[in-house]
Amino acid sequence: MTTYSLLILPGDGIGPEVMAEVRKVIGWFEKNRGLSIDVSEDLVGGAAYDKHGKPLADETMAKAQAVDAVLLGAVGGPKYDNLDFSVKPERGLLRLRKEMDLFANLRPAQCFDALADFSSLKREVVAGLDILIVRELTSGVYFGEPRGISADDTPGNEGGRVGVNTQRYTSGEIRRVARSAFELARKRAGRVCSMEKANVMESGILWREEVQWVHDNEYPDVELSHMYADNGAMQLVRNPRQFDVIVTDNLFGDILSDAAAMLTGSLGMLPSASLGAPMANGRPKAMYEPVHGSAPDIAGQGKANPIACILSFAMCLRYSFDLGAEADLLEKAVEKVLADGVRTGDLMGAEGGKPVSTSEMGDHIVAAL
Amino acid sequence: MTTYSLLILPGDGIGPEVMAEVRKVIGWFEKNRGLSIDVSEDLVGGAAYDKHGKPLADETMAKAQAVDAVLLGAVGGPKYDNLDFSVKPERGLLRLRKEMDLFANLRPAQCFDALADFSSLKREVVAGLDILIVRELTSGVYFGEPRGISADDTPGNEGGRVGVNTQRYTSGEIRRVARSAFELARKRAGRVCSMEKANVMESGILWREEVQWVHDNEYPDVELSHMYADNGAMQLVRNPRQFDVIVTDNLFGDILSDAAAMLTGSLGMLPSASLGAPMANGRPKAMYEPVHGSAPDIAGQGKANPIACILSFAMCLRYSFDLGAEADLLEKAVEKVLADGVRTGDLMGAEGGKPVSTSEMGDHIVAAL
Ligand SMILES: CC(C)[C@H](C(=O)O)[C@@H](O)C(=O)O
Numbered sequence: 253m254t255t256y257s258l259l260i261l262p263g264d265g266i267g268p269e270v271m272a273e274v275r276k277v278i279g280w281f282e283k284n285r286g287l288s289i290d291v292s293e294d295l296v297g298g299a300a301y302d303k304h305g306k307p308l309a310d311e312t313m314a315k316a317q318a319v320d321a322v323l324l325g326a327v328g329g330p331k332y333d334n335l336d337f338s339v340k341p342e343r344g345l346l347r348l349r350k351e352m353d354l355f356a357n358l359r360p361a362q363c364f365d366a367l368a369d370f371s372s373l374k375r376e377v378v379a380g381l382d383i384l385i386v387r388e389l390t391s392g393v394y395f396g397e398p399r400g401i402s403a404d405d406t407p408g409n410e411g412g413r414v415g416v417n418t419q420r421y422t423s424g425e426i427r428r429v430a431r432s433a434f435e436l437a438r439k440r441a442g443r444v445c446s447m448e449k450a451n452v453m454e455s456g457i458l459w460r461e462e463v464q465w466v467h468d469n470e471y472p473d474v475e476l477s478h479m480y481a482d483n484g485a486m487q488l489v490r491n492p493r494q495f496d497v498i499v500t501d502n503l504f505g506d507i508l509s510d511a512a513a514m515l516t517g518s519l520g521m522l523p524s525a526s527l528g529a530p531m532a533n534g535r536p537k538a539m540y541e542p543v544h545g546s547a548p549d550i551a552g553q554g555k556a557n558p559i560a561c562i563l564s565f566a567m568c569l570r571y572s573f574d575l576g577a578e579a580d581l582l583e584k585a586v587e588k589v590l591a592d593g594v595r596t597g598d599l600m601g602a603e604g605g606k607p608v609s610t611s612e613m614g615d616h617i618v619a620a621l
Numbered sequence: 622m623t624t625y626s627l628l629i630l631p632g633d634g635i636g637p638e639v640m641a642e643v644r645k646v647i648g649w650f651e652k653n654r655g656l657s658i659d660v661s662e663d664l665v666g667g668a669a670y671d672k673h674g675k676p677l678a679d680e681t682m683a684k685a686q687a688v689d690a691v692l693l694g695a696v697g698g699p700k701y702d703n704l705d706f707s708v709k710p711e712r713g714l715l716r717l718r719k720e721m722d723l724f725a726n727l728r729p730a731q732c733f734d735a736l737a738d739f740s741s742l743k744r745e746v747v748a749g750l751d752i753l754i755v756r757e758l759t760s761g762v763y764f765g766e767p768r769g770i771s772a773d774d775t776p777g778n779e780g781g782r783v784g785v786n787t788q789r790y791t792s793g794e795i796r797r798v799a800r801s802a803f804e805l806a807r808k809r810a811g812r813v814c815s816m817e818k819a820n821v822m823e824s825g826i827l828w829r830e831e832v833q834w835v836h837d838n839e840y841p842d843v844e845l846s847h848m849y850a851d852n853g854a855m856q857l858v859r860n861p862r863q864f865d866v867i868v869t870d871n872l873f874g875d876i877l878s879d880a881a882a883m884l885t886g887s888l889g890m891l892p893s894a895s896l897g898a899p900m901a902n903g904r905p906k907a908m909y910e911p912v913h914g915s916a917p918d919i920a921g922q923g924k925a926n927p928i929a930c931i932l933s934f935a936m937c938l939r940y941s942f943d944l945g946a947e948a949d950l951l952e953k954a955v956e957k958v959l960a961d962g963v964r965t966g967d968l969m970g971a972e973g974g975k976p977v978s979t980s981e982m983g984d985h986i987v988a989a990l
């Protein structure tokens with residue numbers, strides 16, 4: 253078996269706790285399935301700032317560029333809220349995305365049957381929900397120039413300031429993420445819905461035209477529709493199961509994927525993958541992370557649900573290590589544990605019961621393997 | 622009684638149908654409450670394009686500037702989807718907002734008790750929901766320059782194009798809409814939550830700082846919190862009743878208010894007001910419109926729910942004509958009709974029953990008055 257290299261960046265808040273459980277899972281695969289992973293670990297976010305004065309050291313960035321995959325926990329926390337913009341924990345994450353050129357962010361919003369009642373939506377609206385949001389991750393208003401805050405004395409704003417960000421997309425940027433979405437749709441229900449605000453933004457018009465172009469020229473077999481992003485937000489709330497794959501830009505993707513994740517009632521369960529161009533070995537550059545954040549309010553208390561991070565590792569097995577069977581095995585183990593009624597605190601209903609700790613959940617999953 | 626001037630712009634799709642019912646309501650108030658309104662009517666959106674080749678004639682714009690209030694139906698439809706960006710129906714609406722300087726868009730998301738079961742969310746999550754989104758309406762990425770699509774030959778994009786929009790906010794623009802939000806919160810539960818992406822956008826940092834400044838210097842009695850807009854989308858789905866007033870920018874407001882509206886299950890019921898600076902008479906410049914769109918799929922069939930438009934007129938009575946008692950009366954009449962079980966098609970549940978037409982709904986409301 254090939255030896256794969258994996259860089260683990262636990263980050264802040266509950267990141268280190270949930271990552272410890274992934275370590276157990278990796279240990280199991282090494283012992284029982286002959287998996288050979290060269291694991292290294294480093295700092296990102298506030299943890300990196302505490303040590304290096306910046307949220308991602310250059311050496312860490314270089315390591316991330318060299319490995320087969322990166323697995324990230326979460327970044328941020330109140331301790332870092334007042335740091336200067338340029339060294340905030342988030343900048344570490346954004347630097348990884350940008351410099352690794354991870355343009356396609358895959359965010360599945362899946363409703364686990366055993367957990368459908370946790371959703372704030374009615375069971376009949378979300379049961380069986382399985383949509384995939386493909387979010388462009390390296391461009392748009394997150395990275396566009398010019399940007400910044402400066403003094404501004406225009407009439408009505410005497411002595412004031414002005415804040416500027418730039419939404420900017422090229423044809424090439426749109427086409428490559430559209431291709432990712434169409435490829436993924438082919439392996440799913442074969443439908444892509446593209447979302448923008450082409451009715452008010454020219455960048456949205458270009459988005460729509462380029463997605464349509466890729467469809468017509470390269471993926472005519474996939475069903476393509478277009479929707480304004482505000483209507484998209486409505487439709488996600490009204491009837492999310494109408495969607496298969498949604499493709500959208502960086503900022504809309506940020507908001508819509510969070511709304512979609514919350515629909516499922518299973519936020520602590522949702523993994524994500526951020527993929528770039530193929531490397532020499534043919535697999536894409538990749539970073540995997542849970543959809544949930546660093547949850548500083550419960551950090552260090554053994555309350556966090558490690559499943560999202562463990563399922564992110566399952567995505568890593570599948571997309572970066574080409575080990576589909578191993579990924580299936582891990583996903584099945586998670587399902588079994590849930591079916592057995594094992595629950596961390598975030599999955600406890602009104603009916604009560606005793607939640608398991610982060611570490612106990614990890615043990616259960618390893619046992620189920 | 623003063624005579625007020627009202628410009629009615631029915632627009633496209635179901636706009637003319639729902640506006641006809643508002644006319645009935647106006648007629649009742651004129652006959653029975655001595656209300657004196659000088660009503661004029663004109664074209665906007667696709668309807669204006671069909672006649673003038675542009676979605677808002679200059680004369681119409683001038684009329685809108687001169688009246689006490691504008692009442693708009695809805696704009697847009699598939700017939701106009703392929704028009705050039707500069708003459709799309711939406712540009713008519715955006716021109717009204719911009720030139721009248723209607724910077725504060727009030728979008729209540731209220732769950733009517735009789736209709737709570739229409740929500741895709743669980744009754745216990747949305748029953749009694751009453752939040753108010755205050756959306757900045759005249760700036761941000763909707764209007765920022767530079768903007769447009771141009772050729773771009775940068776590496777990776779040879780022979781391609783680039784689409785650009787600019788998110789731009791000044792201190793003055795942020796402060797004035799923040800003041801609107803704080804004023805409104807004082808008359809409600811006294812809480813404002815401001816939403817942006819200050820973790821990735823400098824314009825969001827300025828937004829946060831200026832809202833905080835207005836709070837600390839002018840409204841220290843109101844409770845202020847800040848939330849990232851992606852988390853805001855999540856929290857709206859998870860537990861919308863945690864909010865009282867939400868203040869946010871033009872684009873986030875567009876998306877979040879649509880999601881919030883859909884939570885209520887009462888989209889066909891929700892009015893909105895767009896307010897500007899005070900005029901000579903002390904009342905703000907104002908335009909009122911239903912939150913729903915032009916619904917081309919049901920246009921002309923007598924199926925549309927006129928309540929959102931009628932309640933928009935109630936907001937007009939309250940904010941522009943200073944007729945709070947009349948507004949109350951109209952809102953009560955709507956409640957009575959709903960309590961009596963009168964329903965248009967959009968308010969019919971699985972249990973069935975016979976829906977009333979748009980016009981019958983209007984008649985019921987007039988009868989209830
Ligand atoms: C932490 C933050 C910078 C990030 C984003 O805005 O992209 C997060 O919200 C996400 O969605 O991964």
Ligand SMILES: CC(C)[C@H](C(=O)O)[C@@H](O)C(=O)O
Binds near residue numbers: 451
């Ligand atoms: C019709 C469109 C231009 C408009 C907007 O994007 O503001 C609409 O979605 C709204 O929210 O009023």
